[in-house]
Amino acid sequence: MTQPDFDAVVVGAGFAGLYLLHQLRSRGFSVRVYEAGSDIGGTWFWNRYPGARCDVESLEYSYQFSDALQQEWDWSEKYATQGEILSYVNHVAERFDLRRDIQLNTHVEQAIFNEDDDYWQVSTKDGDTVTARFCIMATGCLSSTNVPDIKGLEIFKGATFHTGNWPHVEPDFEGKTVGIIGTGSSAIQSIPLVAEAARHLHVFQRTPSYAIPAYNGPYDPAYVKDRKENYATYRERAKNSRSGFLLSINEENATDCNAEEQQRVYDERWRRGGLTFLGAFNDLLTDKQANDTAADYVRAKISDVVDDPEKARLLSPDTVIGCKRVCVDTNYYQTYNRDNVTLHDVKTDPIEEITERGIRYGNREIELDEIIFATGFDAMTGALLKMDIRGRGGISLREKWREGPKNYLGLAIAGFPNMFIVTGPGSPSVLANMMPAIEHHVEWIADCIDHLRTMKQRCIEAQPDAEENWVRQTNEIADRTLFPTCNSWYLGANIPGKPRVFMPYLGFQRYLEECEQVVADGYAGFTLA
Numbered sequence: 001m002t003q004p005d006f007d008a009v010v011v012g013a014g015f016a017g018l019y020l021l022h023q024l025r026s027r028g029f030s031v032r033v034y035e036a037g038s039d040i041g042g043t044w045f046w047n048r049y050p051g052a053r054c055d056v057e058s059l060e061y062s063y064q065f066s067d068a069l070q071q072e073w074d075w076s077e078k079y080a081t082q083g084e085i086l087s088y089v090n091h092v093a094e095r096f097d098l099r100r101d102i103q104l105n106t107h108v109e110q111a112i113f114n115e116d117d118d119y120w121q122v123s124t125k126d127g128d129t130v131t132a133r134f135c136i137m138a139t140g141c142l143s144s145t146n147v148p149d150i151k152g153l154e155i156f157k158g159a160t161f162h163t164g165n166w167p168h169v170e171p172d173f174e175g176k177t178v179g180i181i182g183t184g185s186s187a188i189q190s191i192p193l194v195a196e197a198a199r200h201l202h203v204f205q206r207t208p209s210y211a212i213p214a215y216n217g218p219y220d221p222a223y224v225k226d227r228k229e230n231y232a233t234y235r236e237r238a239k240n241s242r243s244g245f246l247l248s249i250n251e252e253n254a255t256d257c258n259a260e261e262q263q264r265v266y267d268e269r270w271r272r273g274g275l276t277f278l279g280a281f282n283d284l285l286t287d288k289q290a291n292d293t294a295a296d297y298v299r300a301k302i303s304d305v306v307d308d309p310e311k312a313r314l315l316s317p318d319t320v321i322g323c324k325r326v327c328v329d330t331n332y333y334q335t336y337n338r339d340n341v342t343l344h345d346v347k348t349d350p351i352e353e354i355t356e357r358g359i360r361y362g363n364r365e366i367e368l369d370e371i372i373f374a375t376g377f378d379a380m381t382g383a384l385l386k387m388d389i390r391g392r393g394g395i396s397l398r399e400k401w402r403e404g405p406k407n408y409l410g411l412a413i414a415g416f417p418n419m420f421i422v423t424g425p426g427s428p429s430v431l432a433n434m435m436p437a438i439e440h441h442v443e444w445i446a447d448c449i450d451h452l453r454t455m456k457q458r459c460i461e462a463q464p465d466a467e468e469n470w471v472r473q474t475n476e477i478a479d480r481t482l483f484p485t486c487n488s489w490y491l492g493a494n495i496p497g498k499p500r501v502f503m504p505y506l507g508f509q510r511y512l513e514e515c516e517q518v519v520a521d522g523y524a525g526f527t528l529a
């Protein structure tokens with residue numbers, strides 16, 4: 001019997017890949033990490049656009065597996081910048097001596113399961129092939145950029161950028177006329193800063209987003225001291241929540257409160273700012289009438305800030321709030337009061353083409369020096385399906401997921417033994433604070449591999465019926481909410497031709513319990529051999 005080169009190959013060196021390496025290596029497994037980028041950090045390596053920062057508080061958007069690490073690292077701001085998060089990533093890599101097992105600039109193209117000897121054969125773009133008992137995809141939910149197929153893109157004379165693949169040499173927008181396509185989270189963070197730098201900024205908006213002020217700023221030392229002294233308690237509280245962070249959901253329903261009470265609660269949440277706004281009432285994401293009260297509140301705030309009523313109208317979403325991810329902003333709406341910013345409605349008149357000189361829509365050509373694509377990602381499945389992954393009988397993942405992603409617990413796929421996905425579709429991932437979601441998956445996977453070693457077994461595979469049940473359960477939970485009602489990337493609706501399936505599992509705490517139960521029941525739903 002052929003012995004594989006490694007116990008595990010990990011694809012991706014973002015927060016997930018780095019922690020996997022640390023966990024597996026400290027349990028004595030041999031690991032090789034492949035990363036396509038020229039350095040580690042994943043999201044925070046690629047998304048260097050102006051204004052990029054987290055929207056979950058820094059003290060929560062960080063690893064908790066090492067208390068020493070938690071205590072020694074000081075976050076300077078409530079929402080850390082991309083640069084600060086990347087410094088943190090590098091600190092972690094150095095502290096735990098991770099770099100020696102990471103191969104950078106290496107794109108994994110193919111992974112094929114060898115059924116005779118139960119291992120994966122992993123091949124890179126450069127033509128190298130290694131074998132490993134386990135193959136773990138830490139390829140990220142938001143790592144496969146989406147550049148829309150707009151006619152003429154290749155003939156534009158100026159520079160183009162994507163927020164998710166931003167150049168390492170910061171572009172200089174001074175004196176330039178810049179266009180930005182998109183008004184999701186990435187655009188909302190970058191627009192205020194690009195507007196300050198550029199001569200003129202043209203924003204091409206198809207669907208407006210709801211943005212809640214961040215009120216970002218330096219951390220209060222007393223607040224940090226309390227958090228650090230009581231980290232364990234805070235982390236435990238976050239774990240026992242629906243979203244994996246201290247969102248503090250009000251258990252009251254908006255529909256049980258009168259208008260005055262609703263206003264009081266929304267005012268209080270607005271003053272706190274950030275994603276916590278969505279926790280104002282318990283029924284905001286399950287009852288359209290309740291949701292309307294929150295949406296009306298935000299629309300009124302937009303009208304208060306934006307001077308021009310027509311711009312305020314265009315910037316006001318008419319969709320369910322929270323159905324697409326709510327954005328967290330600094331001076332976003334205020335930016336539309338600047339003389340050098342023009343808002344273009346490309347919902348009424350879609351972009352027709354990109355010309356040599358700019359963007360044409362509604363019989364007008366807007367001349368531009370440079371174009372920024374803030375057009376998002378082929379989320380959750382994009383990075384996985386770009387690779388040629390083949391399980392039992394040579395079946396490819398692309399075939400298996402033709403009608404949408406199917407797996408068990410968001411972690412493992414029937415027909416693809418010894419392969420795990422970190423924060424895959426079918427797990428809370430993007431609807432939770434991703435850091436505890438990643439840590440939970442990594443620890444679950446490492447425990448599982450450890451268990452197999454103890455039991456002297458070398459193969460684990462999700463059972464097809466367990467997978468079917470899981471997919472059904474994920475959909476049933478989503479169907480009880482307002483999430484399926486809009487064209488979000490959670491549903492794959494931003495990518496033409498992608499099957500419309502709600503991908504994340506709703507409910508972090510419930511999910512942790514499910515995973516724990518599976519283990520307690522002897523890896524129920526899995527076949528161990």
Ligand code: FAD
Pocket residue numbers: 011012013014015016017034035036037041042043044045047052053054055056061106107108109138139140141142143186383387422423432433434435438
């Ligand atoms: P990633 O960080 O995406 O890393 C995956 C890595 O895999 C990438 O480096 C990629 O190059 C590599 N890779 C992919 N395919 C291959 C291949 N075939 N071969 C080799 N390498 C490959 N989440 C939050 O909870 N809070 C936030 O505030 C937050 N802010 C965000 C801001 C932005 C701008 C974006 C885009 C996302 C944000 N997220 C946030 C989500 C964020 O993606 C996760 O929090 C987290 O960083 C994901 O880590 P990861 O290791 O799973 O994936």
Ligand code: NAP
Pocket residue numbers: 053054055056142148150163181182183184185186187189204205206207325328346351374375376377430489494
């Ligand atoms: P996004 O939310 O998917 O936004 C993409 C934007 O591009 C949308 O406004 C979309 O309009 C528009 N668009 C796409 N194709 C278009 C076309 N052909 N013509 C006109 N407009 C087009 O992507 P994102 O802003 O990069 O954010 C993705 C996710 O990353 C976020 O939801 C969040 O989870 C994470 N993120 C977090 C932060 C943070 O604050 N920490 C920052 C950035 C990103 P439609 O809506 O009409 O499709």
